[in-house]
Amino acid sequence: MIAVRALPLSDPLTSPELWHALRHEHFVWDAYVAGERRVDVHPLVLSPEAHADALAAVRTTLCALAHTKALAFGSDSELGTYGLAPTAARLARASYAANDATSLSRIDLLLGEDGRFRPCEINADCPGGLNEADGLPALLGRAGFPGSTFVSRVVDALADKLVALSGGRGSPRGMIALALATAYSEDLQIAALVERTVRQKGGVCERVSPTQLGVREGTCFVGQHPVSVLYRYFPTEHFAELPVAEALASVVARGALRTVSSFADMVAQSKVSFARIHAHLNALPPELAKAVASRIPETRLASRAPHVAHERSGWVVKRALGRVGDEVFVGPLETDEDWTRLCLGASDASASGDPWIVQRFVPQRAIQTPWGPRYLTLGAYTMDNEMLGYFARLSPIVHTSHDALVVPVVVRSERAGLS
Secondary structure (H helix, E strand, C coil): CEEECCCCCCCHHHCHHHHHHHHHCCCCCCCEECCEECECCCCEEECHHHHHHHHHHHHHHHHHHHHHHHHHHCCHHHHHCCCCCHHHHHHHHHHHHCCCCCCEEEEEEEEECCCCEEEEEEECCCCCCHHHHHHHHHHCCCCCCCCCCCCCCHHHHHHHHHHHHCCCCCCCCCEEEEEECCCCHHHHHHHHHHHHHHHHCCCCEEEECHHHEEEECCEEEECCEEEEEEEEECCHHHHCCCCCHHHHHHHHHCCCCEEECCHHHHHHHCCHHHHHHHHCHHHCCHHHHHHHHHHCCCEEEHHHCHHHHHCHHHEEEEECCCCCCCCEEEHHHCCHHHHHHHHHHHHHHHHCCCCEEEEECCCECCECCCCCCEEEEEEEEEECCEEEEEEEEEECCCCCCCCCEEECEEECCCCCCCC
16 A cells, blocks of 8 residues: 555644744755745555565665676776766776775666556765755644654665764864755755765764865865765766866875765666666676566667657656756657657767766656645655655656655555554
């Protein structure tokens, strides 16, 4: 069973107490898109079976990506298929060579018509949604929800990891720099939440613009303060454009700076990663290959799938390094004319070094909600292969973007009165 359960209050966030808590305790400052609120407190309820199926999808994805990651960093030509700019590739190689391996990811799962979850992509480089994943479940009790919830631990786990990498309380190895694009409220709210939690756990940290980072004598600095850990809510492809990028790669390569997420996770962030999973399917262990074939939608490089232009209803076209649902085109939602143009454009862009992929369209099952039937994208947060929480988005169409409605997630249990 998967459905959104209505709370006693028809619109809980009209409560001044809950609205204040969302904004001032959990720092959800960008709660509206185009005049419509994009967050709500009515929870998505997963049965234990649905939760277990989501975990199985996550495990399959992580295991398959580990194989493709090893292949990518074992061959320059293989890494070249991922579309990384030269400096971004050097940053990624530096992290991989130094075993700078902390991985914070969100795997996005679609609910198929058969009730099984299928991964469509992974946000492995600066995954967002942390404030909602932390805050919305915390509001459920105040909103009249009975019993316990599946509480997201992603922010706590992230802060614990950052403090540990800096040497523990007091950050004796050097401060933790929280790098973000300071002009954006979404970026600022995430960094502010991480900053508060890190400080509560005894870490020394500071929110910084990426342009504040410098390198002197093989050490990263912010002003006069040495930096031992770099948390990034700033994409690798933009980091690679900074004047300090090459020097940072050298610091990372010799193990003097740890990054979260690791620059090496740009391999997983690129949607090419799913295409390479399928390209190397025969190289996977048999049981994993079987799980991948049944779970991960067929994904190919756009340049190697010209037939897709004539099969609109069965495919999705995505830019490999696109983000937040931008540059994702769902065949069933396009006209024949637009679809042909998109496929040709994707193929041409790929030939010019900006790779696109094509992925089998996943026919989805709508779920019941207080707002009518909606399609679910269930984000599963992981750190170093441990599941840490969910990020649920609901959309009236089979394409989720930044304007989707975000709700908390609960795993049904007898004890919580949700049977």
